[in-house]
Amino acid sequence: MILVTGATGTVGRPLVDLLLAHGAKVRAVTRAPSAAALPDAVQVVEGDPALADDALDEVTALLLNPRALGRSADPQAVGTAAARLLDLARDRGATRVVTLSALNVDHDAAEQPSRLRGEYNKEVEAAAVASGLAWTALRSGYYAVNTITSWAAQIRAGDVVRGAHAGSTWAPLHERDLAAVAAHALLTDDLAGRRPVLTGPRSLTQPQMVAQIGAAIGRPLRFQEVPPEAAEQGMLRSGMPEALARGFLTLQARSYLQHDLVTGEVEQILGRPGLTFAQWADEHADAFRSR
Numbered sequence: 001m002i003l004v005t006g007a008t009g010t011v012g013r014p015l016v017d018l019l020l021a022h023g024a025k026v027r028a029v030t031r032a033p034s035a036a037a038l039p040d041a042v043q044v045v046e047g048d049p050a051l052a053d054d055a056l057d058e059v060t061a062l063l064l065n066p067r068a069l070g071r072s073a074d075p076q077a078v079g080t081a082a083a084r085l086l087d088l089a090r091d092r093g094a095t096r097v098v099t100l101s102a103l104n105v106d107h108d109a110a111e112q113p114s115r116l117r118g119e120y121n122k123e124v125e126a127a128a129v130a131s132g133l134a135w136t137a138l139r140s141g142y143y144a145v146n147t148i149t150s151w152a153a154q155i156r157a158g159d160v161v162r163g164a165h166a167g168s169t170w171a172p173l174h175e176r177d178l179a180a181v182a183a184h185a186l187l188t189d190d191l192a193g194r195r196p197v198l199t200g201p202r203s204l205t206q207p208q209m210v211a212q213i214g215a216a217i218g219r220p221l222r223f224q225e226v227p228p229e230a231a232e233q234g235m236l237r238s239g240m241p242e243a244l245a246r247g248f249l250t251l252q253a254r255s256y257l258q259h260d261l262v263t264g265e266v267e268q269i270l271g272r273p274g275l276t277f278a279q280w281a282d283e284h285a286d287a288f289r290s291r
């Protein structure tokens with residue numbers, strides 16, 4: 001039995017499908033079981049975010065999503081909660097844990113927007129390493145799905161996407177590739193004791209990413225660079241907390257032309273090319289179309 005936390009999320013949902021396709025039994029954790037709409041073959045349990053003891057019955061491997069462990073102002077509390085869950089799981093017979101983490105997990109906190117939001121990848125990763133289970137920490141870069149949060153509203157409203165640092169680059173990672181690596185780590189010993197750094201197959205500037213979304217939806221989209229202060233104001237107007245907006249812009253400023261951020265680890269692990277951003281944009285075109 002494989003326990004998936006964050007099972008309704010960006011990574012968790014495709015992971016559940018992949019595990020089922022491999023013939024694994026899956027128990028999925030969600031705060032809202034009745035709304036989760038998971039496949040019938042999945043055992044759904046409520047976690048809010050603490051789990052009842054019996055959620056660990058027969059569990060041999062766990063996927064820990066730090067976001068699904070709940071937000072807190074106290075990183076140590078989240079690390080302690082993760083350690084307690086893993087102790088219990090180990091005592092019940094689990095042998096493997098895989099955590100979602102981030103490639104910037106050792107960087108300054110100001111460059112980790114997720115940390116500013118109360119998600120503690122570093123503490124959860126440390127709990128996995130100390131757990132006595134065979135552990136894998138998936139240190140990912142920028143998820144392709146972030147473009148929906150950042151740009152979908154602007155794209156629905158017109159053909160121009162305004163943002164800072166046009167030349168900064170990301171290698172957007174398709175969530176299905178990350179889920180496939182997670183499934184591999186949960187089902188085999190190949191990645192035990194490793195922290196693979198996962199990126200998409202190609203580094204792209206923001207204008208290139210916007211153009212690829214335009215191709216997917218059949219519109220001539222273009223990126224217009226604005227000063228970071230103007231971009232920050234836009235983020236604040238859309239409801240983003242100030243610390244998060246600043247963190248994201250700092251991260252973006254530092255990502256200028258870092259073409260070395262294409263690591264090729266997804267391809268090495270899966271033995272096939274990584275999914276491209278163009279393919280991701282085709283699959284998610286509806287998220288950018290006017291309703």
Ligand SMILES: NC(=O)c1ccc[n+]([C@@H]2O[C@H](COP(=O)([O-])OP(=O)(O)OC[C@H]3O[C@@H](n4cnc5c(N)ncnc54)[C@H](OP(=O)(O)O)[C@@H]3O)[C@@H](O)[C@H]2O)c1
Pocket residue numbers: 005006007008009010011012029030031032036049065066067068069070071100101102103114119121139140141142143146
């Ligand atoms: N976005 C990126 O570019 C990026 C890059 C590297 C690493 N990461 C890391 O990836 C992880 C996030 O993964 P993801 O994108 O798959 O997560 P996600 O889709 O945002 O969330 C996964 C699930 O967690 C539950 N959840 C959300 N907020 C919660 C909260 N406050 N308390 C309890 N449960 C909550 C929700 O499920 P229910 O509503 O069903 O309970 C949600 O479907 C984080 O550790 C993040 O730092 C992200």
